[in-house]
Amino acid sequence: MGTPGGAGSVEGADDLPEAADRRLGSGSFSSALTVPDFAACLQMGLQPVGLVQGFCVMQWGWYGANSPYMRGASPYAPSGGRGGYSATWQCPHGFVSTEHRMWGQNYEQSWVEAAWAQGFGSAYTRLVEEAHAIGAHGVIGVVDRATHLADMGVTEFHIMGTAVVVDGGPPPPGGQPWTTYLAGQRLAKLVEAGFMPVAVAATMASVRVWAYCVTEYLMEGGSWAWSGGPGTQEVDQIIHAHTAVRRIAREHVRQQLAGDSLQGARLLTSARRLSEGDEVIECTLRGTRVRRVRDADPLPTPRPTVRLT
Amino acid sequence: MSDRTSPSPPPSDLRAEMLEAAKALAGGATGTGRGATSDLSIDETLLLHAAGWEPVDLVCGVSVASVPYGVWNWGQGEIVSASESHNLAVSAAATRLREECAHAGGRGVVGVRVEIEVDPHHVDVELTGTAIRPLRASPGKGQAADPFVSDLSARDFTLLQSAGWAPVGLAFGAGFVYSPRRTAGTALRQSGQNVELTNFTEAMYSAREQAMERMQRSAIAMGGQGIVAVQVTEGPMGFARHAIRFAAWGTSVRLQGSSHQYVQPQVVLPLDDVVVAFEAESLRGQ
Numbered sequence: 210m211g212t213p214g215g216a217g218s219v220e221g222a223d224d225l226p227e228a229a230d231r232r233l234g235s236g237s238f239s240s241a242l243t244v245p246d247f248a249a250c251l252q253m254g255l256q257p258v259g260l261v262q263g264f265c266v267m268q269w270g271w272y273g274a275n276s277p278y279m280r281g282a283s284p285y286a287p288s289g290g291r292g293g294y295s296a297t298w299q300c301p302h303g304f305v306s307t308e309h310r311m312w313g314q315n316y317e318q319s320w321v322e323a324a325w326a327q328g329f330g331s332a333y334t335r336l337v338e339e340a341h342a343i344g345a346h347g348v349i350g351v352v353d354r355a356t357h358l359a360d361m362g363v364t365e366f367h368i369m370g371t372a373v374v375v376d377g378g379p380p381p382p383g384g385q386p387w388t389t390y391l392a393g394q395r396l397a398k399l400v401e402a403g404f405m406p407v408a409v410a411a412t413m414a415s416v417r418v419w420a421y422c423v424t425e426y427l428m429e430g431g432s433w434a435w436s437g438g439p440g441t442q443e444v445d446q447i448i449h450a451h452t453a454v455r456r457i458a459r460e461h462v463r464q465q466l467a468g469d470s471l472q473g474a475r476l477l478t479s480a481r482r483l484s485e486g487d488e489v490i491e492c493t494l495r496g497t498r499v500r501r502v503r504d505a506d507p508l509p510t511p512r513p514t515v516r517l518t
Numbered sequence: 519m520s521d522r523t524s525p526s527p528p529p530s531d532l533r534a535e536m537l538e539a540a541k542a543l544a545g546g547a548t549g550t551g552r553g554a555t556s557d558l559s560i561d562e563t564l565l566l567h568a569a570g571w572e573p574v575d576l577v578c579g580v581s582v583a584s585v586p587y588g589v590w591n592w593g594q595g596e597i598v599s600a601s602e603s604h605n606l607a608v609s610a611a612a613t614r615l616r617e618e619c620a621h622a623g624g625r626g627v628v629g630v631r632v633e634i635e636v637d638p639h640h641v642d643v644e645l646t647g648t649a650i651r652p653l654r655a656s657p658g659k660g661q662a663a664d665p666f667v668s669d670l671s672a673r674d675f676t677l678l679q680s681a682g683w684a685p686v687g688l689a690f691g692a693g694f695v696y697s698p699r700r701t702a703g704t705a706l707r708q709s710g711q712n713v714e715l716t717n718f719t720e721a722m723y724s725a726r727e728q729a730m731e732r733m734q735r736s737a738i739a740m741g742g743q744g745i746v747a748v749q750v751t752e753g754p755m756g757f758a759r760h761a762i763r764f765a766a767w768g769t770s771v772r773l774q775g776s777s778h779q780y781v782q783p784q785v786v787l788p789l790d791d792v793v794v795a796f797e798a799e800s801l802r803g804q
Contacts, residue, residue: 430587470553
């Protein structure tokens with residue numbers, strides 16, 4: 210599920226706290242840039258105008274016992290969510306017992322992805338709104354984090370960056386500031402290479418694995434009994450889920466790119482094991498969406514050097 | 519590399535370039551075609567561009583291989599099933615990474631991030647990197663019959679290429695071994711003495727050699743002549759302290775021409791002083 214990162218509208222998101230208005234209107238600027246990044250920023254003709262940020266605290270109830278998105282009643286039914294990835298595995302043994310897992314299913318948890326996108330998107334929209342409010346053209350050096358508050362079932366999304374104005378530059382398209390994770394020399398190199406940042410792009414994919422008997426046995430060390438061979442084999446259902454969650458995350462971010470490129474991507478995956486074979490796999494993908502605005506010749510071939518120090 | 523070095527370009531006007539880029543964005547410039555996705559830094563991207571390559575897509579290869587029940591119980595010698603699981607998972611993940619690269623139209627994958635987790639009942643392997651292709655290569659898919667896979671950074675890849683070598687693939691080898699036991703009598707006799715525990719030495723020596731031998735065998739199998747940037751990890755398993763894992767991997771390389779190309783680095787004598795860190799203790803006169 211893509212987030213509104215880069216495509217979100219600042220109009221209608223007038224929900225900033227009063228303190229934010231007072232801070233942004235105080236007449237001085239603040240910046241999270243390091244001194245070298247700050248100097249590089251000025252060298253590029255970018256004037257820092259303020260430290261901008263966005264928060265969103267989300268309560269997610271999708272793993273609770275009463276969740277409506279538990280395993281489907283039939284292996285032939287579509288996934289619990291709305292569309293998306295789904296795959297089913299059938300037990301090769303026939304009826305063994307009522308506890309025997311006769312079928313298994315992997316499916317994309319699109320409601321989880323939507324919740325993540327809503328949290329990230331709301332925080333991002335507030336960041337852009339703050340930047341817009343102080344007349345910024347862009348936001349550089351963006352950092353974001355998602356913090357799980359213990360024992361409360363809630364997650365806080367926090368995004369912040371330094372709003373800048375391009376000296377003599379036109380207002381950004383649609384009045385919406387561009388955003389980037391880059392700052393300082395890395396941003397300068399990007400621009401010199403003929404690219405311009407458009408927006409931070411971030412997405413999350415979630416896949417739930419309901420193991421069938423073979424997956425359960427393999428994941429609890431029962432491969433010797435079932436394979437009859439050397440006792441080592443790949444666990445197809447889990448691999449399928451891991452492959453799918455990464456593919457989905459990349460597809461979602463592709464939808465945000467709209468023909469642009471993703472620079473400096475960070476792909477992180479985590480698996481939360483619920484029981485042998487049953488797990489939730491989540492994958493987040495972040496990066497800066499960049500657009501080529503002019504052709505650039507390759508740099509001269511670098512010369513290897515040895516420093517006498 | 520040094521022979522083809524052109525003179526440094528005049529310093530660019532960053533301010534003018536930034537302004538020009540902002541105007542182009544405001545002027546409605548749009549994305550063209552299918553953009554690249556990459557986990558390379560901007561430095562690595564520019565370096566690859568200078569060397570004639572460009573990123574295509576972020577690619578992944580994953581595998582999970584089962585470990586049979588009971589293999590971690592105390593025994594002697596190598597834990598064969600665990601070693602087999604490890605090697606199966608790694609080779610399958612690398613194969614999937616190559617397939618994704620070929621599907622994306624890449625000629626190889628650089629900067630592969632290797633993540634291996636050993637669980638009592640399964641070995642999980644995740645490989646993530648950026649598929650690259652020569653500049654101006656046809657964007658058609660599936661053209662690379664046998665893309666290379668490398669965990670070298672773009673910087674190391676470029677340097678390797680300029681020295682006349684090419685990466686072939688990731689060479690892996692692993693071995694698991696039980697910590698050998700001593701008899702009660704032997705333990706008593708050795709108690710309080712400076713003495714080599716020869717059974718430990720032999721078991722661990724052998725396991726290390728096995729892992730590295732498997733790595734070299736896999737390099738030869740994929741047509742490599744050597745391995746660079748070898749990494750070795752070892753240590754007891756958290757869930758079975760009597761079992762020790764040895765794993766070795768690196769990028770298998772092959773000479774492209776008839777001989778190695780000497781890069782002839784330029785010697786540089788920097789005239790800037792090394793920054794001296796401030797020491798808080800100096801305030802106390804110490």
